[in-house]
Amino acid sequence: MGIAERRTREKEELRAKIMDAATELFVQEGRESVSIRKIAEKIEYAPSTIYLYFDDKNKLLMTIVEETFERLSAGLDEVAQRALPPVEALFAGIRLYIQFGIDHPNQYYLAFCTIPDTDLPPESCQGVTEAALRALDHLRRALERCIEAGYIARQDTNVLTQSVWMMMHGLTSAVIFKDYDKGVPWASTEQLVEKTIEILKGGLLTQVPSKN
């Protein structure tokens, strides 16, 4: 019993190790440079061992993206269940999203800044797409609550959601990139986050909520 447990745990660990190594490589050297060999070398296993854990390279990458989305969605779920007032809930979600990107830059990059392989059968991306849609839906619902409560003007929520997401995403991805780009005198992440949220708030809200 103990043995079986240990084995399961070890297997999980190696699986996670592979995923971590792949993600890191991905960001350090670009999508083209992620190779089974390099991953294997990094974790000090034989290349073929990786195939015991993932069907092929694409499945591995897809799994990474999927799991990333799932963790993000879980976080957003939690925020949603905190029953905050509408505007607070909206910006709590936005802040969580940004922080998630900052905390998991590699995964964020892989999930959101990488052009998917167009040759792939579309069904292989399905899991990823679904996870992305779920995350977007959190944002949509938060925005809708604000509209219901009169804080945001009534409008097409599809366009609104996507537009807001794109701005959040711009901030998040740029803040991640900042660290790789020594040539530009970037401001601090905190300053940039606060300023961006301020602009967003100003642009979205027609009526300032009583507090926050």
Place this chain on the structure above:
Amino acid sequence: MGIAERRTREKEELRAKIMDAATELFVQEGRESVSIRKIAEKIEYAPSTIYLYFDDKNKLLMTIVEETFERLSAGLDEVAQRALPPVEALFAGIRLYIQFGIDHPNQYYLAFCTIPDTDLPPESCQGVTEAALRALDHLRRALERCIEAGYIARQDTNVLTQSVWMMMHGLTSAVIFKDYDKGVPWASTEQLVEKTIEILKGGLLTQVPSKN
């Protein structure tokens, strides 16, 4: 002298031919698909000939990106010289930037969504960095004019510039990505651009200018 001239001219021509072929490949099929062999095939020269004009593949790609950025800067220069009212000038520049990304998605991606190869000597990216800085400076100046004119609250322009750029960049890069992502019911590019600019305007301007 005539001979030397002709030689120089011919050399320039072949160099341009190589860059054109590479750009076309790059734009049509993305970075991974640009190979020295394919370029050579396209211009009907031997692969090794390309090395007479460019040190290596990376230099060639960087040169392409750099050149495209010169065009962006030139466009922004032009806008600046049109002597528009401050707010109009600001948003004319922003719109031009976004359109530039949409028109040159591969170059935009390579320049702004790709983490530079850390193994490469930093001087090889210098041209690109400088071009990026010049573009950012255009934005900063446009924002400063708005502040001077009282349309935007007085504040740290470094943070402001970068924050605004990040939002523009989020929109631009996401709009580019949209086309590769069939799974999400994306709104039209036009709607997204307009909505994002609306939010940005609302968030930035303390006082609406007499006419857009």
Place this chain on the structure above:
Amino acid sequence: MGIAERRTREKEELRAKIMDAATELFVQEGRESVSIRKIAEKIEYAPSTIYLYFDDKNKLLMTIVEETFERLSAGLDEVAQRALPPVEALFAGIRLYIQFGIDHPNQYYLAFCTIPDTDLPPESCQGVTEAALRALDHLRRALERCIEAGYIARQDTNVLTQSVWMMMHGLTSAVIFKDYDKGVPWASTEQLVEKTIEILKGGLLTQVPSKN
């Protein structure tokens, strides 16, 4: 005792199951497609389990071929025991041989059209060779009976046997190949078999037997 018996029986059963699965794969998809993994998958055991029953892949294949040959020999025995007149017996054997090849094309190919791996220890092919010799002996005896009875001229039976076998083998192997070669307008197997036997008969018999 009962336990030991059951164990032995179970072991035999699994061995048979492996061979059946391998044979099926082999017959359906050819030698190259037989892999330990696929066999294991088919019988729903782990690949490593197969090694408990067979030394290696080659042994397994050889065993299959050998077993098939036992069946050929058994068929030829049966023909011999039918006490037919000499010429009828000869051609009954020949027909049976040809039909055997047609019915078991992969085994036939592996046994007669594949150059044995020179790296392999020669004893691993011994079983196959012996089986082949036994089949040749059937032919020799049938020819000898025809010679005794005056249907075929007296001569070196070693040369005669081998020559006749080569012609039978040519027909058999070519008829098998036919199916893989869509480009040539091959005649029907039946026509080819009949014509070949006709020629063989004409070339062998000095005196036509009373019937058949």
Place this chain on the structure above:
Amino acid sequence: MGIAERRTREKEELRAKIMDAATELFVQEGRESVSIRKIAEKIEYAPSTIYLYFDDKNKLLMTIVEETFERLSAGLDEVAQRALPPVEALFAGIRLYIQFGIDHPNQYYLAFCTIPDTDLPPESCQGVTEAALRALDHLRRALERCIEAGYIARQDTNVLTQSVWMMMHGLTSAVIFKDYDKGVPWASTEQLVEKTIEILKGGLLTQVPSKN
């Protein structure tokens, strides 16, 4: 001029070297074992060099087979032009065919004893098929001449040609195999060839020609 010539010659030589090595490997170790790597090792060149001479592995194999057939056809052409009497012409061709196989066992094996890859696009085999048909046509014409001259009974020449070819092929391939099969006490090649031709002659000819 001399330089260009030498280069062309050298290129031809390496091409031939590759083909020879591949053919030899093919027969020594079986189709599955022919690998670009092994060929490269054999000729002491890098594997990638082979791709400068052949598009891919299949093209290489096909080319070998095609060239083999062409050489065989050329030999048969020559025999046809010698204007021999019908029966002599027929058996001269048959003997040449057999001798060709004995002289080029590797090529013969590759061309006639190997199951073509069924996954291949059919057009890639076209050259081979055409060459095969041309060789078969030689045999057909020789047989037709014999029929015209009354040496062979009038009949379906398609079936006859194929049947005769199958017998020749059986002899040829078996004589080649003989050398790899130490377990069987094979008769000499010469004896086997003579005996087989004798049987064939007896089975085919209704009327013995005046000489030979």
Place this chain on the structure above:
DNA sequence: TATGAATGAGTCTTCATTCAT
């Protein structure tokens, strides 16, 4: 100036096999 020939490192992937459990 331009190139043809060649290479070596790299790509993903499959497979037979071993060994500790």
Place this chain on the structure above:
DNA sequence: CATGAATGAAGACTCATTCAT
């Protein structure tokens, strides 16, 4: 008895790059 985990060798093939000519 059976297996899960792991491996190393091998498979075809691509590519950036070099170098003698």
